[in-house]
Amino acid sequence: MKAYIRFLYRCFRLSFVGDWRYYTWMFALTVIALLGVNAYAKQFAHGLITTGMTDQVSWGLYIANFTYLVGVAAAAVMLVIPVYVYRVKELHDLVIFGELLAVAAIIMCLLFVTVDLGRPDRFIHLLLRFNFPISMLTWDVLVLNGYLLLNMHICGYLIYCAYRKRHPSRIFYIPFVFVAIVWAISIHTVTAFLYAGLGGRPFWNSAVIAPRFLASAFAAGPAIIILTLQVIRHATGYPVPARAISILRSIITIAMSINLFLLGSELFTEFYTGAAHTVSARYLFFGLDGHHALVPWIWTSVVLNMGALLVLLSPLHMRIRFLNAACAAMIVGIWIEKGMGLIIPAFIPSPLGEIVEYTPTMNEILVCLGIWAIGLLCYTIFVRITVPVLMGSLTEDTPDRLTDAVSNAIPAQL
Amino acid sequence: MPLRIYEGDGGTPGDCAYASDARGASSQSFSSARRGMTRRSFLRRAAGATGGLAAVAGALSPLLDIDDMKSFSLEKFLQKHYKEMSPDDMKRALDRIANDVKQRYDVRPHLRDIKPMDGVEFVYALNLSRCIGCRRCVHACVAENNQSRDPEIQYIRVIEMPRGTTDIEQGDHHYDRPTVPDEQHYYLPVQCHQCDNPPCVKVCPVEATWKEPDGIVVIDYDWCIGCRYCEAACPYWARRFNFTTPSIPKNKINPDMAYLSNRPRPKGVMEKCHFCLQRTRQGRMPACLEVCPTGARKFGNVLNPKSEVSQILKTKRIFVLKEELGTLPRFFYYFDERDPIAMQTPLPTPPSMPSKHVGGGA
Numbered sequence: 100m101k102a103y104i105r106f107l108y109r110c111f112r113l114s115f116v117g118d119w120r121y122y123t124w125m126f127a128l129t130v131i132a133l134l135g136v137n138a139y140a141k142q143f144a145h146g147l148i149t150t151g152m153t154d155q156v157s158w159g160l161y162i163a164n165f166t167y168l169v170g171v172a173a174a175a176v177m178l179v180i181p182v183y184v185y186r187v188k189e190l191h192d193l194v195i196f197g198e199l200l201a202v203a204a205i206i207m208c209l210l211f212v213t214v215d216l217g218r219p220d221r222f223i224h225l226l227l228r229f230n231f232p233i234s235m236l237t238w239d240v241l242v243l244n245g246y247l248l249l250n251m252h253i254c255g256y257l258i259y260c261a262y263r264k265r266h267p268s269r270i271f272y273i274p275f276v277f278v279a280i281v282w283a284i285s286i287h288t289v290t291a292f293l294y295a296g297l298g299g300r301p302f303w304n305s306a307v308i309a310p311r312f313l314a315s316a317f318a319a320g321p322a323i324i325i326l327t328l329q330v331i332r333h334a335t336g337y338p339v340p341a342r343a344i345s346i347l348r349s350i351i352t353i354a355m356s357i358n359l360f361l362l363g364s365e366l367f368t369e370f371y372t373g374a375a376h377t378v379s380a381r382y383l384f385f386g387l388d389g390h391h392a393l394v395p396w397i398w399t400s401v402v403l404n405m406g407a408l409l410v411l412l413s414p415l416h417m418r419i420r421f422l423n424a425a426c427a428a429m430i431v432g433i434w435i436e437k438g439m440g441l442i443i444p445a446f447i448p449s450p451l452g453e454i455v456e457y458t459p460t461m462n463e464i465l466v467c468l469g470i471w472a473i474g475l476l477c478y479t480i481f482v483r484i485t486v487p488v489l490m491g492s493l494t495e496d497t498p499d500r501l502t503d504a505v506s507n508a509i510p511a512q513l
Numbered sequence: 514m515p516l517r518i519y520e521g522d523g524g525t526p527g528d529c530a531y532a533s534d535a536r537g538a539s540s541q542s543f544s545s546a547r548r549g550m551t552r553r554s555f556l557r558r559a560a561g562a563t564g565g566l567a568a569v570a571g572a573l574s575p576l577l578d579i580d581d582m583k584s585f586s587l588e589k590f591l592q593k594h595y596k597e598m599s600p601d602d603m604k605r606a607l608d609r610i611a612n613d614v615k616q617r618y619d620v621r622p623h624l625r626d627i628k629p630m631d632g633v634e635f636v637y638a639l640n641l642s643r644c645i646g647c648r649r650c651v652h653a654c655v656a657e658n659n660q661s662r663d664p665e666i667q668y669i670r671v672i673e674m675p676r677g678t679t680d681i682e683q684g685d686h687h688y689d690r691p692t693v694p695d696e697q698h699y700y701l702p703v704q705c706h707q708c709d710n711p712p713c714v715k716v717c718p719v720e721a722t723w724k725e726p727d728g729i730v731v732i733d734y735d736w737c738i739g740c741r742y743c744e745a746a747c748p749y750w751a752r753r754f755n756f757t758t759p760s761i762p763k764n765k766i767n768p769d770m771a772y773l774s775n776r777p778r779p780k781g782v783m784e785k786c787h788f789c790l791q792r793t794r795q796g797r798m799p800a801c802l803e804v805c806p807t808g809a810r811k812f813g814n815v816l817n818p819k820s821e822v823s824q825i826l827k828t829k830r831i832f833v834l835k836e837e838l839g840t841l842p843r844f845f846y847y848f849d850e851r852d853p854i855a856m857q858t859p860l861p862t863p864p865s866m867p868s869k870h871v872g873g874g875a
Contacts, residue, residue, distance in 0.1 A: 129565075133568050133569065133571075133572040134572070136569070136572040136573065137571070137572040137573070137574075137575065140572065140573050140574070140575040140576045141575040141578075143575075143576060143579070144575050144576055144577075144578040144579045145578065145757055146755070146756050146757035146758065146780045146781055147739075147754070147756045147757075147781065148664075148756040148757035150756075152756070153756075154744065154750075154752075154753050154754055155750075157741045157744040157745055157754060158741065158745060212740075215740065215741075216738055216739050216740055216781075217737070217738065217739015217740070217741070217754065217755070217780070217781025217782060218737065218738045218739040218779075218781045218782060219738075220590075221719075221736070221737075221738045221739075222738065224594075224719045224721070224736055224738055225718060225719055225738070227594065227719075228594050228719050228720045228736070229718070229719070230717055230718050230719060230720045233715055234715065234716050234717060234718045234742070235716065236716065236718040236740065236742055237718045240718070293742075296716075297712065297716075297745060297746050298712060298748060298838045298839070298840075299712060299746060299747060299748025299749075299835075299838060300745065300746075378682060446745070448682065449750050450747065450748050450749060450750045451670060451672060451681055451684070451686070451703055451749070451750045452672070452681045452682040452683070452684055452686075453686045453750075
């Protein structure tokens with residue numbers, strides 16, 4: 100117990116130590132996070148009127164980001180499955196980085212839901228009268244928090260074992276790993292059901308929403324992991340096997356193909372039938388009665404996603420620059436597809452046929468940026484601690500006074 | 514953190530070079546420099562910490578503008594869910610709310626918790642042949658139910674529909690004519706349909722909204738967490754959110770209030786039409802019906818076979834909006850057997866097929 104507290108204390112110290120690049124990065128993130136906190140304080144004082152949301156478009160950027168990040172969190176399994184199901188042993192340690200990303204993503208998800216609430220001060224009501232299992236939102240609360248705990252346990256246990264130079268006991272983490280695989284799929288399925296279960300929103304009320312969510316998440320999430328692993332390799336010298344990148348590359352190629360196929364099926368049903376169901380889709384892709392705020396967004400997304408897939412399917416994907424460009428395009432393309440392309444158009448036109456467009460306010464955007472900055476701060480600190488521990492340069496035996504020096508030298512360059 | 518002051522050691526944290534070989538990290542070259550804290554680094558850290566705290570304080574400063582800070586009380590914070598309140602709890606809550614209203618609006622409200630009546634289930638019926646689209650119902654509702662005037666919240670939306678279609682997408686929400694009705698249009702007022710299978714109740718994560726035995730879907734404004742899931746779920750766009758603290762001029766307050774209906778609402782919660790339960794549970798008619806100049810609106814107890822609404826449901830060709838969604842509304846529309854305006858005005862174009870949006874057809 101004492102050793103554990105000392106471990107936590109050293110982790111805490113370590114997160115304040117690094118070279119100038121680390122300090123610059125952390126300082127910039129802190130400034131953005133504080134701007135976000137400031138924007139949220141304004142929202143808290145004056146109400147959600149500080150956002151661009153209205154009674155017509157009652158969910159906006161917050162819920163869009165939330166949905167996207169649930170997908171990112173779920174995508175951690177795309178590293179877990181090769182290691183624990185297909186026994187690709189060399190990637191074993193990399194799983195931790197994927198799961199830490201999931202932890203940071205879930206923290207961001209919970210923050211996004213919280214800032215979306217009109218009465219965050221009444222959060223306790225969720226514990227006192229929980230409309231389970233009728234309300235899908237209660238399912239989401241359960242699965243997201245459960246997933247957070249699962250991942251915190253798995254990463255925390257493995258890292259602490261490495262720190263104590265103990266061999267992790269399989270019984271303490273293997274069962275959790277397999278539960279987490281199913282759980283990861285469940286978080287994004289439940290989030291999709293949140294929307295798909297609403298009969299009054301024909302744009303969402305489609306059985307293909309959950310599969311589409313999973314496919315796009317398994318494209319965008321591993322794309323983020325590919326870029327992150329390279330950053331970790333460059334910044335900390337942590338050895339990332341080329342095999343990891345190539346496995347993730349095949350995953351995103353397949354996931355993106357499935358995603359575009361499902362999108363195509365959806366669009367066929369919408370447009371070929373020509374029923375009233377299609378009004379939102381028409382607004383999204385072509386505009387409606389002179390309103391077309393979302394049209395540039397969705398076509399940008401289509402171009403980015405198609406372009407990324409073309410690169411991945413062509414021999415170009417062997418060149419790391421092209422692969423990285425494809426990943427970046429997918430990350431942005433899917434963010435747009437899920438936010439501007441899936442959450443917002445369901446509200447336009449309103450159920451009574453009124454067209455009110457949505458433009459996020461600066462304050463709302465700052466809150467979003469602030470939450471992303473907090474998420475990145477968390478992830479940077481996680482990596483900052485994990486790398487020296489996994490490399491064996493920070494263990495129980497490392498003397499305290501060497502801690503800073505050790506850590507300063509290794510991962511500080513992030 | 515133990516602070517040790519080392520004299521004469523000018524090593525500053527952070528600017529030492531990193532080793533290119535990651536594993537050669539613990540080289541002695543700079544480990545000595547990091548042994549403790551110098552005066553300079555101490556001052557620097559102190560300055561950093563002060564600056565950081567100042568930045569956090571600055572970031573949080575807008576919280577000073579919170580307007581309902583004064584009215585915060587632990588009792589309010591710990592108030593129970595409506596269904597869990599004992600008569601005593603309710604009395605205390607009503608007293609507290611009445612005091613808040615008095616303080617804010619200089620009016621002593623007649624505030625009570627009115628229970629549903631036995632053997633009563635309310636139903637609304639609206640005669641589309643008679644509605645002239647004057648929107649008097651919209652404004653009577655705002656006045657009766659203490660809705661925010663700035664920004665104005667309205668429970669009733671009147672849609673101007675072209676004759677010959679029931680496709681709601683073709684309606685105009687913002688028609689602005691010197692006189693109504695326009696002969697080429699008919700008018701479709703929409704408000705909460707008090708569904709018997711309400712999607713809004715189903716999705717609420719904290720059970721802040723529920724269906725009462727007399728058919729009215731109500732909201733506990735002190736329990737709602739403002740997630741707006743119900744607003745997304747409602748197929749009739751009947752729910753409204755308080756995006757900011759409602760503002761009502763003092764002389765516009767209606768002091769006749771009930772806990773589950775028209776008492777003033779706080780910021781950040783949902784509200785909607787509740788069939789004026791502060792009136793209707795005491796035998797009066799809803800405000801929108803009383804003000805209607807044409808008698809297009811009918812309201813009553815469907816369990817009483819002699820009531821006007823029961824007669825209408827039996828004899829008129831009624832329909833509900835979006836019947837295919839299975840929400841089972843308690844709000845019915847009908848046309849007169851013979852449409853008096855249509856008799857006088859020849860239609861400009863042959864009527865198109867009714868859309869499936871309006872189930873049942875007229």
